[in-house]
Amino acid sequence: MSDSIAQAIKTPFYQYHVDAGARMVEFAGYIMPIQYTGITAEHNAVRDNVGLFDLSHMGEFDVRGADALAFLQKTTTNNVAALQPGQIQYNCMTYPDGGIVDDLLVYCLGENAYLLVVNASNLQKDFDWLSGHLTGDVKLTNSSYGIGLLAIQGPNAVKVMRELTDYDLDAMAYYTHATAKVGGVEVLFSRTGYTGEDGFEIYIPNEQCPALWKAVSSAGANHGMELIGLGARDTLRLEMKMALYGNDIDQTTSPVEAGLSWIVDFDKEFIGKDVLVQQKADKPRRRLVCLEMEGRVVPRHGFEIYDGDAVVGQVTSGTFSPSLQIPVALGYVARAQARTGTALEVMVRNKKFPAVVVKPPFYKNASHK
Numbered sequence: 001m002s003d004s005i006a007q008a009i010k011t012p013f014y015q016y017h018v019d020a021g022a023r024m025v026e027f028a029g030y031i032m033p034i035q036y037t038g039i040t041a042e043h044n045a046v047r048d049n050v051g052l053f054d055l056s057h058m059g060e061f062d063v064r065g066a067d068a069l070a071f072l073q074k075t076t077t078n079n080v081a082a083l084q085p086g087q088i089q090y091n092c093m094t095y096p097d098g099g100i101v102d103d104l105l106v107y108c109l110g111e112n113a114y115l116l117v118v119n120a121s122n123l124q125k126d127f128d129w130l131s132g133h134l135t136g137d138v139k140l141t142n143s144s145y146g147i148g149l150l151a152i153q154g155p156n157a158v159k160v161m162r163e164l165t166d167y168d169l170d171a172m173a174y175y176t177h178a179t180a181k182v183g184g185v186e187v188l189f190s191r192t193g194y195t196g197e198d199g200f201e202i203y204i205p206n207e208q209c210p211a212l213w214k215a216v217s218s219a220g221a222n223h224g225m226e227l228i229g230l231g232a233r234d235t236l237r238l239e240m241k242m243a244l245y246g247n248d249i250d251q252t253t254s255p256v257e258a259g260l261s262w263i264v265d266f267d268k269e270f271i272g273k274d275v276l277v278q279q280k281a282d283k284p285r286r287r288l289v290c291l292e293m294e295g296r297v298v299p300r301h302g303f304e305i306y307d308g309d310a311v312v313g314q315v316t317s318g319t320f321s322p323s324l325q326i327p328v329a330l331g332y333v334a335r336a337q338a339r340t341g342t343a344l345e346v347m348v349r350n351k352k353f354p355a356v357v358v359k360p361p362f363y364k365n366a367s368h369k
Contacts, residue, residue, distance in 0.1 A: 011056035012148040012209035020227055027230060028120035030057040035229040042232035043322040046195055047363075050154035051228035052220055055201065059123035059144040061116040067136030068112045075133050076106065077255060077276075079265040083108035088175045088190055090263055092255055093129065094272035098279060099251040100258070102126050103243060105192065107177055115188075119245045133271070148209040150216060153199035153236075155367040156223050161200050163219035165189075174198075174368055183215025194233060196240035196366030235319050241290055241330065241360035247301055248288060248316040248330050257284045257332065259360075286313065287338040290362055291329045291346065291355040296320060299329040299346045299355075305337075306345040306352055312337045315346060323363045329355070 008031045017024060022033035033054065035042060045051045063072060072080040078091040087108050093101035102122040107115035118126045127142050134140060152160050158169055167180040169191075177190035185208045193199035204212045219225075234244070241259075243249045249258050256264070256279045266277055293299060299318035304311050313333030321328045329346065337344060340359050345352040 009057075009145075011054055012204075012206050013054045013056065013150075013213055016213055017054065017227070022227070022229060025230075028057050028123070030120065032057060033227070033229040035231045036227045039229070039231035039235060040322045042226060042228045043235050045224075045226040046154045046197055046228060046232065046236055047323055048155070050152060050156040050160055050220065050223055050225045051232070052216060052225055053151040053153065053228050053233060055149040055151050056147070057120035058149055059116075059118040059120060059126065059142070060147050060149075060203065061118065061127060061130065062139075062141040062143050063114040063116060064112060064139050064141075065137040066112055067138050068114055070136065071134065071138045072106065072114060073268055074270055075130060076104075077264040077270055077272075078106070079268060080106055080108075080114070081268075085110045086176050086178065088177055088192060090175075092249075092260065092263060093126070094255065094270070094276065095251060096272055096275070098254040098256075098272045098275035100245070100249045100253055100255060101129050101251070102245055103249060103260075107188075107190070121246055146206055148204040148206055148212075149201060150204065150212065151193055151199060151201045152216065152220070152225070153193045153195045153228070154197045154225075156225075157197065157199040159223050160216070160219045160225055163222065164215060183212050183219075185212055185215075187212070193368070194242055195236040196242070196361065196363060196368055197236075198367045234317075235322055238317050238319055238328065238330065239321055239323055239361060239363035240366060241362065243288075243330075244317060253288075253332070254279060254284070256280050257286055258288045283335060286332045286334055288316070288330060288332050289338050289357045290360045291315075291331060291344065292324075292358050292362070293327040293329070293346060293353055293355045295353065296327065297348045297353050298327050299331075299348060299353075303329075304347045305331050305333055305355070306347060307334075307337050307342075312344070321362060328362045333357070 017033040092103040105117040303315040305313040315331040318329035342357040
């Protein structure tokens with residue numbers, strides 16, 4: 001066992017993964033399953049039926065107090081004031097120069113009460129960033145290490161959830177949450193996910209994780225639910241052009257460049273606003289685009305993108321798409337080359353391969369509401 005794995009945190013579901021024969025790796029300080037039966041098979045299981053993910057490495061911050069809303073309005077780009085209790089919002093935090101601190105979900109739990117769900121790799125950085133901007137009556141709590149997180153994803157996810165809860169799932173819209181009994185345990189759960197498919201994410205106190213794993217596994221067995229690792233999670237999100245922090249977005253990229261202007265409210269004040277307003281007015285010099293390629297050669301992070309002899313960008317994420325059976329990639333290219341239909345090339349092992357800019361997402365038949 002490597003030193004990094006030996007020092008990594010085990011999720012509440014660690015032993016279940018080992019018992020299921022998962023290949024375990026260190027990821028963001030946790031020991032996580034990268035795959036069970038194989039990435040392609042797991043990917044297809046989620047697209048065609050239903051799969052179960054352990055996402056306990058994700059970070060959860062509780063934000064409460066009379067000034068909680070004002071605090072989040074200042075530190076995030078989207079309009080948190082638009083949220084009603086029970087609603088969830090995709091959002092991001094930016095530095096004063098417009099670079100992205102992290103992308104996150106904001107859960108409105110009630111008046112002056114919010115849950116932030118942040119990326120595992122940014123957990124401490126995000127908490128420190130938010131802590132450094134606290135003003136007024138706001139209590140910021142890192143709840144991450146006391147919560148396990150399971151995600152049930154796929155077109156048949158609702159069939160599994162119906163066996164676990166009496167809550168009215170038909171009335172539950174995409175990007176909403178509720179607190180109800182799931183598998184006999186009172187928990188917060190949401191209709192969200194990182195796959196493009198219908199699905200639910202369940203936030204579970206650590207001490208209740210064994211009971212929930214047993215209940216979810218039992219319900220899933222009736223519908224052919226399979227265990228899914230981080231490998232398939234990456235290919236699923238990539239087919240939907242869902243950005244991955246550290247690959248497609250980071251402190252050197254802005255929401256405007258990344259095609260995330262839709263989560264920026266230019267009518268409110270927030271950290272980094274002035275830069276983003278100027279960038280939007282001037283039009284960014286580069287944009288994040290979707291690229292489809294011919295053959296079976298796989299583009300990877302950092303590969304150069306060409307227009308003729310000129311390097312016009314770099315791949316940020318790439319894979320061979322299990323759903324489309326072609327290589328696909330995300331990458332930043334100069335604005336002049338970002339238009340849909342533009343023919344480009346990607347350098348792979350010192351050879352250029354044809355690529356074309358396509359309209360996102362790559363996969364068009366996802367089941368989410």
